Amino acid sequence: MARLEGKVAVITGGAGGMGKVHAKLFVDEGAKVVIADLGASDGKKTADELGDQAVFIELDVTDESNWTKLIEETENKFGPINILVNNAGIVVSKSIEDTSLEDFRKTSMINQDGVFLGMKHVLSSMKKADNGSIVNISSISGMVGSANTSAYIASKFAVRGLTKAAAVEFAPHGIRVNSVHPGTIRTPMTEQEDVREMVKELEQKIPLKRMAEPQEISNLVLYLASDESSYSTGTEFVADGGLIQQM
Template sequence: MGRLDGKVAVITGGAGGMGKMHGKYFVKEGAKVVIADLESSDGKQVADDLGDNAVFIPIDVTNEESWKTLIDKTEETFGPISVLVNNAGIVASKSIEDTTLEGYRKTIEINQDGVFLGIKLVLESMKKAENGSIINISSVAGMVGSNNNIAYIASKFAVRGMTKAAAAEYAPYGIRVNSVHPGTIRTPMTEQEDVKEMVQDTISKTPLGRLAEPEEITNLVLYLASDESSYSTGAEFIADGGLIQVM
């Protein structure tokens, strides 16, 4: 028996990084998984590697019609959605002075608006499933401030707040909504040239003195997707190597 037997899960940003790891573990634990991403070639390959219990469905998380199409195709393929992992996101490290309005809005559109659309549009499908778990990937940047990161921090604080609002509103339907707040994780996003200095600075301040591996966050996400966390909603789950306690 797998921990996610009978569950249908959608993972945005599922073609790489943390999303790819989530998909691998979810299928292993018995879920039917939709790898949802803009990256078609990578997404198809990830789904193919996971076997018959996974499919790739393209999505632009900032587009409402794209979300509706994804949900319809998921139901046609596997049935109503019982788990949504809002994992898609971007990061850019710039001072407030160097942050353009266009760049700021792009980060908000993907990291914040994309989560809002997922929360809003998955509701009817989860009602059909008669239960649900929405897991919003925020960040330690959604808990505390830092230099050169205003757009990302704004978006991740918003995810934290939206999680609590949705948890209160969706509880009568048996739908739980929680946020996960990772520290710095070893993914392609944290290996970008423009964030390398910020990443090294974060590692130097982290009590455990290292990056998190993707599977360490996946284990937390897996717990929230499973019925083991059936009494947890509106909560913040922090996995940051102790960083917040020293900030």
């Protein structure tokens, strides 16, 4: 039997990049998947590619009313939600001196507030399902410091803390909450012009001497979403080719 057979999953930032890879793998493993993203064109295209087991629902992760609507539409389409992957995120590569308060707040709103709102609003649906797994995509930047990404680091440390708080709070309902901490992954975000040089430098420091492919992170996310990880909650799962050992 497929590893996610009969489960309903919501993946934020699922229209492209790493989120799209998660979505494809989840569909392949039997889940019904909601691709939640602001990019309507890409989101609809991805849902069409994945077939009847996937649907696109437009979502601004920072808008509470959007979350309420998404939960309602998902339940009407597929039933109660079993899996939430909080994948949406942005990165700003600037020194603290050059980071504006607007930069900092925007990063926090998407990377941190979006995770909080997702967990808050999915809880009622997971209670109906009588089980659940929430996978919050953090980063090794949520575990160690580095220069020129202060807003991103602050938000990813916050995701790590939110994960632990929710894991304890949601456990009585049979809902698990874990965080995934990828290193350098080959995605559109790591190929942005403003971070390209930093990524090249990091790649040289990775003990495995290469960036991760998105599928390698998706395999870990799949494990946490599935019942195979039934006794894991409140835990950080690092996938970085050993990079954190060098920092």
